Structure formats: C-alpha cells, structure tokens
Amino acid sequence: MTFEFWTRLIDGQPALSLLLWVSGLIVVMYVARQPVHQIILSLVRSVRNALRLMAQSVMLAEKQLRNRNREVLLAQGQEHAERAIEREFQRVEAQVNRDLSGYPSLQRDLKEQITRIDEDYTQSGEVPPKPPEWLKAIEAVAEIPDNGSSVVGKILSDIHNTLKKSLQKSIQEYRRANRERHTLLKKMMPYWRSLTSNLNTVEKKITGLEQRAAVIDNQMQSYDDIRQQTDFSERLLSSSSMTQFFISGVALCLALVGMYVNFQLVALPMGEMVGASSYLGSSSIRASDVAALFIISVEVILGLFLMESVGVTRLFPIINLLDDHKRKAIFWIMLTFLFIFAGIEASLAYMRDMLAADSKALSQVLSGAEVVEPALSWIPSVAQMAMGFTLPFVLAFVAIPLEAFIYSFRTVSGLMGVWLLHIIAVLIRFIGNVTYGVGRIIINAYDLVIFIPLKFERSFKEKIIVKNESVEDPVELNDETHASKELIADEDDLKEKTK
Amino acid sequence: MKRIFLSLVASLAVVLILLAGCSEPRNTRAVYVLVDTSGTYSQQFEKVQGVIRYMLGTLLPGESLALARIDSESFSEKDIIARMNFDLRPSMANAQKRAFLESVDSFGANIAPSKYTDITGGILQAIEYLNETKATERYILIFSDLKEDIKEGQVRDFPINFNGTHTVAINVTKLQSDNIDPREYQQRVDAWAERVEQGNGHWKLINDLNRLEGLWE
Numbered sequence: 001m002t003f004e005f006w007t008r009l010i011d012g013q014p015a016l017s018l019l020l021w022v023s024g025l026i027v028v029m030y031v032a033r034q035p036v037h038q039i040i041l042s043l044v045r046s047v048r049n050a051l052r053l054m055a056q057s058v059m060l061a062e063k064q065l066r067n068r069n070r071e072v073l074l075a076q077g078q079e080h081a082e083r084a085i086e087r088e089f090q091r092v093e094a095q096v097n098r099d100l101s102g103y104p105s106l107q108r109d110l111k112e113q114i115t116r117i118d119e120d121y122t123q124s125g126e127v128p129p130k131p132p133e134w135l136k137a138i139e140a141v142a143e144i145p146d147n148g149s150s151v152v153g154k155i156l157s158d159i160h161n162t163l164k165k166s167l168q169k170s171i172q173e174y175r176r177a178n179r180e181r182h183t184l185l186k187k188m189m190p191y192w193r194s195l196t197s198n199l200n201t202v203e204k205k206i207t208g209l210e211q212r213a214a215v216i217d218n219q220m221q222s223y224d225d226i227r228q229q230t231d232f233s234e235r236l237l238s239s240s241s242m243t244q245f246f247i248s249g250v251a252l253c254l255a256l257v258g259m260y261v262n263f264q265l266v267a268l269p270m271g272e273m274v275g276a277s278s279y280l281g282s283s284s285i286r287a288s289d290v291a292a293l294f295i296i297s298v299e300v301i302l303g304l305f306l307m308e309s310v311g312v313t314r315l316f317p318i319i320n321l322l323d324d325h326k327r328k329a330i331f332w333i334m335l336t337f338l339f340i341f342a343g344i345e346a347s348l349a350y351m352r353d354m355l356a357a358d359s360k361a362l363s364q365v366l367s368g369a370e371v372v373e374p375a376l377s378w379i380p381s382v383a384q385m386a387m388g389f390t391l392p393f394v395l396a397f398v399a400i401p402l403e404a405f406i407y408s409f410r411t412v413s414g415l416m417g418v419w420l421l422h423i424i425a426v427l428i429r430f431i432g433n434v435t436y437g438v439g440r441i442i443i444n445a446y447d448l449v450i451f452i453p454l455k456f457e458r459s460f461k462e463k464i465i466v467k468n469e470s471v472e473d474p475v476e477l478n479d480e481t482h483a484s485k486e487l488i489a490d491e492d493d494l495k496e497k498t499k
Numbered sequence: 500m501k502r503i504f505l506s507l508v509a510s511l512a513v514v515l516i517l518l519a520g521c522s523e524p525r526n527t528r529a530v531y532v533l534v535d536t537s538g539t540y541s542q543q544f545e546k547v548q549g550v551i552r553y554m555l556g557t558l559l560p561g562e563s564l565a566l567a568r569i570d571s572e573s574f575s576e577k578d579i580i581a582r583m584n585f586d587l588r589p590s591m592a593n594a595q596k597r598a599f600l601e602s603v604d605s606f607g608a609n610i611a612p613s614k615y616t617d618i619t620g621g622i623l624q625a626i627e628y629l630n631e632t633k634a635t636e637r638y639i640l641i642f643s644d645l646k647e648d649i650k651e652g653q654v655r656d657f658p659i660n661f662n663g664t665h666t667v668a669i670n671v672t673k674l675q676s677d678n679i680d681p682r683e684y685q686q687r688v689d690a691w692a693e694r695v696e697q698g699n700g701h702w703k704l705i706n707d708l709n710r711l712e713g714l715w716e
Contacts, residue, residue: 276559
C-alpha cells in the first residue's frame, strides 16, 4: 500500500482523503481504547513480572552464593586460626621444653644457695656476751667496807684488776666474733648475686611465656569470633583473602618468570635427548620443549610434596594424615629427587653452554672467520650451572604461594560471582522497569492521538454534571480507562515495594 | 616409599621415551647440490663452496645435504662426493657439518674437469636421492652453464618427473657464444625451466649469490 493509495479515497482531494482516513483511524482508536490499553498493560505487566521473577531467582542465587562464600571463608579462617594456634602451642611447647626442662636443677641450685645463705646467716647471728656469773659475787665483795684495812683494799684492787682484764678479754672476743660474722656475710655476697641472676633468668623465661600466652589469647579471641560467625570476623577474613590473592598472584607471576628462565636453560640441551627438530605429531610443538617443560613440572611437583611433607602447606590431606615417620621418609625422598634434578639441570645448563659455543664455532668456520675462544668464557658456564642447580630448589617454594592462591581464589571468585549476580539482578530489574515505563508512554501516546474525542467525552460528562447538579449522586469526571487506573495502581504498588 | 621412588623414575623414563618415540621431524628439507665440472665451469667452485657453507649454516638437525658433480655420466652413485643426513642431536649434526665441509674442501682442491656435461643424468640421480630422504621440501641446486653436452648414444631427451622438487639454477654463467647471440642464453634457461615445470617441478634462477635466502621462498 503506497502513499497514493491513502490519498485516492476521494479523487482530486488527497488532503481530504488523508483527513478522512485519519478521522476514521481516530474513531476506531477511540472505540478500541479500553481493550488496547488492557493489551498493552497486560503485555508490559507480564514482561515486568517475568523479569521480576528472573531478578528474584538471580538474587536468590546471589544470596546462596553469599552464604556459601561466608561458609567457605569462615571454614578457611577457622582452619587457619586452628593452625596458627597449633603452631603457637608448638612454639610454647618447644620453649617450655627448652627453657623449663632445666627447671628442676635450677630449683635445686636455688635451694642449695638459699640453704647456704641461711646457714651463713645463722652463723653470723650476733650473740650478746653473757655477764660473768661471778659478777654478783664481786659486787657483794666490793660492797664490803674496808674499814681502813689495807688487806681489803688490796683484795678489792686485785678484783678490780681481774675485772678489767676480764672485760678487755670479752671485748676482744666480741670483736673477733664480729669479724667472723662480717667474713661470713661477705662470703654470702656471691650466693646472693647468683641467686639474683638465676631469678632474673627465670623471670625472662616466664616473660617470654607470658608474651606467647598473650599471642595465643589474641588468636583464641579471633578464633572465637570466627566460630561465632560474627560480621567483623567475616569482613576481616574477606579483606585478608583479597590481600592474599594479590600477593600470591604476584609471587606466582615471579615464579613463572623463574620457570621461563629454567625452561630456557633446559630446552636446548633436551634436543640432544629427544631430537632438536622433532615435533609432537603434526603439531608445531617441539618435543624438546615438552621434555623441558615436563622436567620443570616434575620439579614443581617435587617441591609441592616436599613442602607438604614438612607441613608448610596442606594441599594433600593424605600426606598430612600420614604419621611423622612416613612424612619424614617422603621428605627425604623428595629432597633426594630434587638434588638429582638439580644435578641434571646443572649438567644440562653446562651442555647448553657447550652446544651454544659449538654452534658459534661452526658458524665462524662456515663464515670463513678464524675461531676465537672468548675470554672468561667459563664465567657464563659456571653461572648457568649454578642457576641450573639452584632454580629447582627455588621452584620448590612455589608451593607456598600456590596454596595461598588456590585458597584465596575460592573466596575471591565467590565474591566476584556475588558481584556479578548482583549486577545481573539490578540490570534485569532495570530492564523490567524500563519496559513498564515504555508501556505507560505508549498508553499516553495512544491517548494523545485520540485527544479530540477524549476532549468531547470530557465536555459531555461536564454537561451531564451541570444538569445533575441537583441530583445527589454526581457522575464521576474521569477520562482514565480501567487499564490506566491499574497502571497507576501498579506503579504505586511498585513504589511501596521499593521503599 | 620405594614404590614412590620407582614410580617417579619410571614415569620420567616413560615420558622421555614417548617423546622420543612419538615425535617426528616436521617440514624437513633435503638439498642436493649439482656442480658442473666440465672445462668451462670448473673454475667457479669457490662460489659453490660459499653456497654450501650457507646451506650448512641454514640446515637444521634431521635435514639432508648432498654434493655431486656433473660429469660425462652423471647418473651414478660414484658422482656423489658427500651426502649427509644430519643427526637429530645438535652436537652430532654440528660434527657432521664439519665433516661435510672438509669433504667439500678436499674435493675442491682436486677437481678433475670432465669432457662432457650430463646434466639430465645428474638431475635424475638427485631426484632419486631426494625421494629416498622422504623430506617434505626437496631442492636441487645446479651450478652450471646449463649447456648439456652428452656422449654419443646417451638418451636424455625424455620427460622427468620432478615430483614437486624445487630446482634452482645458481650462477648460470654465460658462454662465449651467448655474447654473440644473447638469445641462446635465454633459450637455454627457458628450456630447462619448461622441462622442470612440465615434470611437476618448480624452477628458480638465482644469479646473485647475495640473495640466497630467496631460495626457500
């Protein structure tokens, strides 16, 4: 149907023809207003409801994932805290074994020193000299009146002299005893010092234990928080997990660089074993490269088992559950293997240097130049050998960041998943609301097209109101269809729900 | 514990054996160098040596190189001066290259000029050798003036199946007669190019030895 078809209703009057068509359309639209509104409304409503359901499902999944993340995070945190507490107790045990194992002998020393000091103290006690028993007799004799008798005077004089001598002797004795006491007290000094030193040592050890106990207290507190599943502990663990993820990621990247260097050392000489121009099947992968990668992978695996057997990592529960004897055996086997591989790598690195030198010499021969041995060519050879020997041991430590990365990746990926689901849910709801808004716009646009008959309808209703002013039951003045009302009601409902 | 030890050793050995067994050389090249030793061309051997040095520096372990002369009866094994399938081990391959170079140098010191020039016989011998190498890319390098001069009674004017072999004429010298009529030179080259391409081969002419890398294109 071309434009001409619409303009040919009345011959020679295209504008009038168009006007007639438009008028007819408006009339039809006015008549069909209610059902059209309902169709549009039910359509947008069903779309919005479907999207709402989808959003709810996504939000439910988000909630489940969040719960699962929380469980994983708390379980990991609990395990980590248990390990930390266990380690701390092991340290305390080691400290107790080391420091307090000598406590009985220390106690014996202290007792002996105290006994000696006690004995010395007892011996150094001051005993006041007793007055001589005959002093009273002398007093009685001294009170005898001399009555001018020279004999009595002589006797008294003798007594006086004897008494003087006795007193002098007593004083000397007292001084001697005092000297002995001082000597004894002087001898006590080293014992006191030794005792003080022993007590200081004990104090230090006890302080160390107290500090450990404080650390354990803190860890027990965080462990308790985790067990009680508090929000604070969850936040703490979550941020710790993110930090671990990035740090271990960086460490793994560095390890990859190390592996690349290792690969470069090994790949060329591996050509001597599996062929330099051999490829895997029809692919473009060199067999020597695969063999080099295999050797590096084996070294990493050996490192994993080594760390596992020492108890540094816990990637393989079976190894952790083994008794100490078996774990020790695994440790020694893995260490032996690592030494063997380190030796192999060192020799391969040396071989690489030889091959490179040989190829260079051949190129010089082919180019007609004189073959010159470079000065200090042994330095790169030794450096390559040293790198070849040490890199396997360095790679063994990849197990530590790898474990941290794996554990933190679980929680970080979970968090990412939660964010993604949240964004999806928000988007779905947004699309649902936009669809609903579009429906409303379409209804309003529909009414805009038929605004003339609507205006007439309104005027007609106003006239009826004027006529029925005296009537108590007024006619409601409303140009909104049932669908429009529902639309508005729906919107109010949505607003309430959003609130 | 012994089991773990043994299983690790066994797995390592198995992987290396599998890698050595399942792997195969890919896109290998085989080059057959034909050198004209007739009176007019025998003075050009220095250039041949230069190209062979380039070949030895370019070819990889697992690839093949042979040097043969074009004389009066070239369709013969005895005209092959040196041939080498380079070992897959780089160190062995380097040793083989040195040995090859020695053979070439000793041959260059004692070249006996031949009376006739049986280029077709040499090419047939080259194709036979190259087919035996089972290389994916086969090259015949011809150092000659491309003027065939065969004994009476020898039959050489028949089509040859090159089987996809690249035939490269290097340093095609001009004869005195070419200076009288340069069209002769062009006709000679064109005749060989036509013969090679009709025999399912690829033809190339390189006169500038500084552009040898174009050989592999």
